[in-house]
């Protein structure tokens with residue numbers, strides 16, 4: 227339980243948080259409210275008139291097999307990105323933690339991808355993997371893999387998963403490394419004396435003690451993959467081929483700006499919003515209660 | 520049960536930090552040896568080299584006659600109790616004790632039996648299903664010991680295991696530890712910076728200073744015949760009184776650097792005219808007027824400890840500090856003068872430059 231600091235002054239604290247509240251209201255609450263509102267209307271393409279339709283937008287969404295497929299690909303995408311980004315980051319963090327003194331330079335190198343804008347990350351991978359001029363695509367051809375993500379939906383999905391995970395590794399790495407360094411060295415030493423080899427020490431001592439970090443990162447990575455990868459997909463596959471990489475966030479854009487169905491797009495954003503809220507609640511509940519040794 | 524032999528062992532940390540150098544210790548089977556010395560003198564470094572947690576820079580380490588320099592910690596048949604206990608926080612008390620046994624591949628029944636026995640010895644039966652964070656400091660300490668005992672190692676290593684406990688608990692656990700040693704009959708190597716702990720626990724003490732061994736001996740050896748001024752100063756409380764000065768032509772009188780002099784009946788065993796440091800323990804000075812080795816204490820303050828009284832003051836009217844321990848409750852006014860004598864067998868004489876013992 228934290229002790230509360232009590233201020234006597236009435237006005238000042240409110241004045242100090244006012245800018246933050248204003249930003250939140252203008253840029254978060256207001257658009258959210260507008261999305262919620264428009265999801266119950268059908269609007270013409272130029273925004274001249276609209277008609278109240280109740281739940282119709284939502285009903286149409288859940289009867290659209292394309293939207294349901296998007297759910298599936300979002301789930302595959304999100305879980306794969308989280309799994310890939312986290313396992314690689316954990317591996318790197320364990321390696322870095324071993325050679326602590328060399329960490330400084332190593333750490334700087336690993337932070338770089340995180341500083342790259344998502345769209346730019348997409349472009350990098352777009353060039354690397356481009357079937358006609360990409361170097362990686364060329365190598366793959368060398369070992370007998372025919373790479374063409376413009377045609378092959380699975381390859382396209384794989385491409386965006388790898389690109390999205392690559393960008394997230396450095397973030398995960400930093401948290402894992404901090405988590406590893408907060409585990410007292412004497413615990414690992416005690417385990418070594420207790421005849422546990424390095425692998426066993428990792429899985430029976432280190433990994434369980436990292437569980438708060440792991441869970442936190444799982445939620446952060448899922449949120450990232452679900453909501454923050456629009457520009458990356460836009461820059462690489464544009465949702466294609468034939469919707470195979472059209473995850474939920476990308477579909478919101480497609481429906482709204484390409485398809486000009488504002489009501490349907492708004493309904494999709496409301497569903498995404500609900501998803502974020504659920505994940506945030508789970509995060510706080512679970513982190514506080516369960517992952518506590 | 521095993522002997523432990525340390526031969527000219529040394530450790531240099533990266534950055535050329537020499538933490539230990541030329542350490543020679545031979546520990547017998549079933550002995551309780553305490554490594555003691557001020558903070559930073561290299562005690563933990565030596566213990567950690569024995570455990571295999573730190574690589575050995577120079578020298579050799581033998582357990583039961585076998586060179587183990589290159590053995591992994593798990594292959595040395597040792598158990599260690601850490602200062603911060605190092606209990607696995609996500610496991611129960613039972614899980615903590617079972618962990619090492621499972622890694623050894625002990626059968627379930629055997630694991631259960633050993634845990635039950637250790638829990639009985641350490642009075643932990645009611646806590647077996649708790650996590651470490653639900654235990655008090657003393658209980659955690661017992662779990663750490665339990666985790667070592669169940670392994671039935673040949674050598675137990677302790678690194679300041681009682682330092683995080685309050686004084687009363689420390690005394691109690693010290694007695695339990697001593698009893699445990701007697702019951703198990705295993706070899707114990709115990710590290711502490713507390714000379715009282717060392718004196719009360721040890722069969723033999725290894726007193727260290729700045730990465731080197733200063734003296735090895737029984738607690739009484741170190742108390743009665745300290746090999747150097749450093750040992751004399753470290754062992755005993757309150758500290759030994761030490762006066763630096765120059766002996767006269769007959770080696771019978773010491774002219775003190777802080778002013779004044781002390782006369783003795785017989786010549787001291789040192790070269791006439793030598794610069795020496797003379798030590799007398801506060802408990803070896805007695806009130807009295809007659810006899811040699813007579814000196815005057817001018818009282819500045821007294822400490823009433825109940826069983827005895829420590830009178831602090833200066834020698835004569837000079838600046839040399841002097842303390843004396845008197846039996847029972849005694850009253851002395853500040854500024855009062857107290858004549859003292861000391862018998863010759865309680866005089867320690869050290870070389871003023873090297874600090875080595877002369878008599």
Ligand SMILES: Nc1ncnc2c1ncn2[C@@H]1O[C@H](COP(=O)(O)OP(=O)(O)O)[C@@H](O)[C@H]1O
Pocket residue numbers: 532533536537538556557558559560561562563564565
């Ligand atoms: N990992 C390390 N790297 C560099 N120097 C160290 C390391 N561990 C200990 N030292 C140094 O070695 C010396 C002895 O340390 P230590 O054995 O821990 O002393 P003690 O246990 O007697 O207090 C100290 O000067 C300490 O600073």
Ligand SMILES: [Mg+2]
Pocket residue numbers: 562563564
């Ligand atoms: Mg130490």
